[in-house]
Amino acid sequence: MPQDEDKKNGRAADDVIRCLVAKIHAGEYPDGTQLPPERTLMEEYGISRTVVREAVQTLSRQGLLEARPRYRPIVRKPGYDAAISALENVVTHLLSDQKGVRNLFDTRIMIEASLVRRAARHAVKEDIAALKAALEANEAAIPDSDQFYQTDRAFHGVLYDIARNPVLPAIHSAYVTWLSPQWSRMPRLPQRNLENFEAHQRIFDAILLRDPELAEQELRDHLDSAWLQVCRTFDKAD
Amino acid sequence: MPQDEDKKNGRAADDVIRCLVAKIHAGEYPDGTQLPPERTLMEEYGISRTVVREAVQTLSRQGLLEARPRYRPIVRKPGYDAAISALENVVTHLLSDQKGVRNLFDTRIMIEASLVRRAARHAVKEDIAALKAALEANEAAIPDSDQFYQTDRAFHGVLYDIARNPVLPAIHSAYVTWLSPQWSRMPRLPQRNLENFEAHQRIFDAILLRDPELAEQELRDHLDSAWLQVCRTFDKAD
DNA sequence: ACAAATAATTTGGTCCGACCAGAAGGGACG
DNA sequence: CGTCCCTTCTGGTCGGACCAAATTATTTGT
CATH class of the missing domain: 1.10.10.10 (Winged helix-like DNA-binding domain superfamily/Winged helix DNA-binding domain)
Known part of the structure; x- marks a missing residue:
């Protein structure tokens, strides 16, 4: 009534x-x-x-x-998950032009920066183990294979999991979803694969060392270089 | 066709x-x-x-x-701004239960932590001036007045503006929008107003000192205490 | 000739009634 | 007990209708 x-x-x-x-x-x-x-x-x-x-x-x-x-x-x-998926939807819309992509990538950097800081400060045994596992899976994968890229992304996924906050992964997942089709246009240099892996390795080490500052720096370098990659792909499209 | x-x-x-x-x-x-x-x-x-x-x-x-x-x-x-407003919409939905609020608040902490770090590292003259202005406006306002709370929030707003990334403010603004109706239930202690102001002051000082670590710590303390306030209000509602 | 008031038109907002195609529920039959 | 069929329910789509507000065109007043 x-x-x-x-x-x-x-x-x-x-x-x-x-x-x-x-x-x-x-x-x-x-x-x-x-x-x-x-x-x-x-x-x-x-x-x-x-x-x-x-x-x-x-x-x-x-x-x-x-x-x-x-x-x-x-x-x-279950309302909550639903809202999250809606968030993914919207973020995808945000990715419709280059400015949006840039801003979203920027957001991602800021979030992941806080993420690695938190990890370096408060990561528990399980978190470390998960990161290590992701890293080893990536190392074991054949460079340039689909599995390689999958495990590559998985590393960042673990980073988000550590925060135990479903809001963040939504942003990340939308970003990755959007990025996938663009990947075909990206040059797949095995050398770049190595760079990626080593960057992850350095981040992991910094977390192990409990050095938030270093971890953030490594992550920034890592994502900045990824961003350059995205930019180059975009420019080629114009 | x-x-x-x-x-x-x-x-x-x-x-x-x-x-x-x-x-x-x-x-x-x-x-x-x-x-x-x-x-x-x-x-x-x-x-x-x-x-x-x-x-x-x-x-x-x-x-x-x-x-x-x-x-x-x-x-x-202009599609972009539109997507932003949609983001605000979704985030608002995210705030429908306490878990969502907690996660969103957590997200806010992570974002603003990166924000103050960035400010402490790269803030230009104009940014500093804007922060200073917001701070002084808050100081000039009568404690416990609407204007006080407005200028109080404005300080955080400037923090977001410094990033020059419209995605972030969307989250913040949705959060504030949601919070407004809850405010009536919060005890408005002048003493708490002071706390808030002093916290902002400390954050600003840390940024002036170009000390990212300190700035983040001050911000965390500030938001953590704000979170406790929110929790107490929630609990009283139950 | 120009401005204001007025009429006609356009357009979204709401409602109604109708039909279709799957899905669910209930039996009849083997 | 399971299977098939039939009825009913429900969302999806459609077309027509009216309203009110905003726009546009027309008329009117000066």
């Missing part, structure tokens, strides 16, 4: 959205349960199905709900 | 979305110009207005388009 929200408000579906969000936050529809069908909501709120659909669509795109293709009313995803 | 996109595809509006995005990226609708009206697009794509509206809505929510309230077909925003 929501108040009547069709009074004087200029917008329409936004009221429904607010109300639904409020109800969800209030725990009315626990995670994973399904909302009433559109036609029910329509009666319940005294509005047309059009508005209901708009509200549901919006919330779905934003990640709070999950509207399955056909049938299955609407299932609420 | 887009190819027919109504063949066998399971989805519907998604095709229109893809097509519109492609056209926009191709420069068909330059920034700031307005798209054809819904009814025109409807004919053009051979689909119902329902689908057109869904596509437009989605792109609007994602920030690529701007659907004005009434009349005015659809105007394309």
